[in-house]
Amino acid sequence: MNSPKIGIIMGSKSDLPVMQDAADVLKELGVPYEITVVSAHRTPDRMFAYAKEAHGRGIKVIIAGAGGAAHLPGMVASLTHLPVIGVPVKSSNSIDGWDSILSILQMPNGIPVATVALNAAKNAGILAAQIIGTTDANVTQNLIAFKQELARKVEESAKEMEG
Template structure:
């Protein structure tokens, strides 16, 4: 079974990352979600990556705040794509997590998305785009989603133009 693995560094990340899982559910993409910390449970994290790969994980999404080393640790344990979601968990508003996630050494790539909810949703879309490289049905769903989004923008524009014309 092919699926997306969502790993959160802390239970507190769930409120943001449920947007990721809900997005995947909307498209019928299978996923599993766990809490495992790069710092507090490094052995669990390493063991999980191997287990998830053996079960069919194709893409890993790592959500972490502050030092945010989770995505880097996942990257060191697999050659599957890693998407990092920086979380706003400190007085720095997530900038610390963003920099920790995006500044990976050469050869240990982590695709990094925006801080917080927008990043959680975009991580789901990016994971699906990766999966869609070998899944024409998912690719078609993603294309239809883009068409729907474009129509919604046109509809919103017409509503505003109508209000302004009055």
């Protein structure tokens, strides 16, 4: 696999069942990625280093998943010029995920974090691939085929329902 273009990070290994969806769709779309745990609260030095060194390692987009207070996406965005996509994760100590959603959405002007729906890491992976696809024709072609397959499945379902 080529060197990673997307960094997938999460606040805890317990977020992996959600964040794995981003990795799976990136693999399907042919976009190299890396995946690891980076906690804003428990390993702030690791978070600082990851955010500051990502660009130098060839990372183009960071997908950051976090539950509860969900500071990871915003803090990483404050430390890098790379696009950051936040994935609010409904964690065991969450208030139905609303705490995570609002923590990631409510970023101050100047520090944007693109935010997907609760537990929607697959959409984060697709969005990251679309960003990479603006300069990579192979990824663009894979995205076109992916979207065509989505449309085909809807048409197939419609035919089945309509008789």
